[in-house]
Amino acid sequence: MDAPVLRNDVYRRPLATALDRLAVGAGWRVVDVGAGAGDVAVALAEIVGRNGRVYAVDSDPVARDETARAASAHSQVLAITQRAEDLRLPEPVDLAFCRFLLLHVTDPVAVLGRMAEAVRAGGWVVAQEPVTSAGRVDGRPLSMPDARDPDVGALLPALVRRAGLVLEDAWAEAPAGAGPGPVASYLEGLTGVDPGNDPIVLPPLVTVLARRAVAGP
Numbered sequence: 001m002d003a004p005v006l007r008n009d010v011y012r013r014p015l016a017t018a019l020d021r022l023a024v025g026a027g028w029r030v031v032d033v034g035a036g037a038g039d040v041a042v043a044l045a046e047i048v049g050r051n052g053r054v055y056a057v058d059s060d061p062v063a064r065d066e067t068a069r070a071a072s073a074h075s076q077v078l079a080i081t082q083r084a085e086d087l088r089l090p091e092p093v094d095l096a097f098c099r100f101l102l103l104h105v106t107d108p109v110a111v112l113g114r115m116a117e118a119v120r121a122g123g124w125v126v127a128q129e130p131v132t133s134a135g136r137v138d139g140r141p142l143s144m145p146d147a148r149d150p151d152v153g154a155l156l157p158a159l160v161r162r163a164g165l166v167l168e169d170a171w172a173e174a175p176a177g178a179g180p181g182p183v184a185s186y187l188e189g190l191t192g193v194d195p196g197n198d199p200i201v202l203p204p205l206v207t208v209l210a211r212r213a214v215a216g217p
């Protein structure tokens, strides 16, 4: 896992925008799929409160331990080791969320389909995924050779519809900067190279807000 604290810092704004638009509140039951070190799970726990529930799911058992540590003050967080492709929860949730997950999976539509099945009728599926090659350092495109589809964000609105969800809203946001600061530190954490004073546009995150349809009469 790469620089989770810095990711939380620089990509906090897109997360806040999405959660504000949904009006996530006290008592919500949510799942963060591909939860990593648990930054989003902790942010969600603070919003849903003690009467809510946050499932933090990741295929890597190390992530479960890290999330459990990060969320030790939040008993409403339950960290689970499970593949997104096999997502199965003990109860339907109001929101299934993922960020920086679908770029790593072989079949993003299948994962979005599992997330759709995890939410109640009328519940939300929200994904935030990058268009890596739209990021720039000193005007040059970024790349992420380890990801299966580093530009999956560019396809995201169509992928949620192919997963049978109703697309309610979609947009892209990218942190940018030049010189020392969280954007440069984040990039250095990802690439191992100090960008100095080069201008940086980090990969835009495409956010989709989609709903599971309510069954007709």
Ligand SMILES: C[S@@+](CC[C@H](N)C(=O)[O-])C[C@H]1O[C@@H](n2cnc3c(N)ncnc32)[C@H](O)[C@@H]1O
Binding pocket: 001, 002, 004, 007, 033, 034, 035, 036, 037, 039, 040, 057, 058, 059, 060, 063, 082, 083, 084, 085, 098, 099, 100, 101, 104, 105
């Ligand atoms: C780049 S990290 C993102 C972490 C977190 N979502 C965030 O935004 O900070 C990707 C995470 O997805 C997990 N992951 C990758 N493939 C997965 C899969 N098929 N099912 C569940 N988790 C997966 C990895 O173990 C890793 O923790």
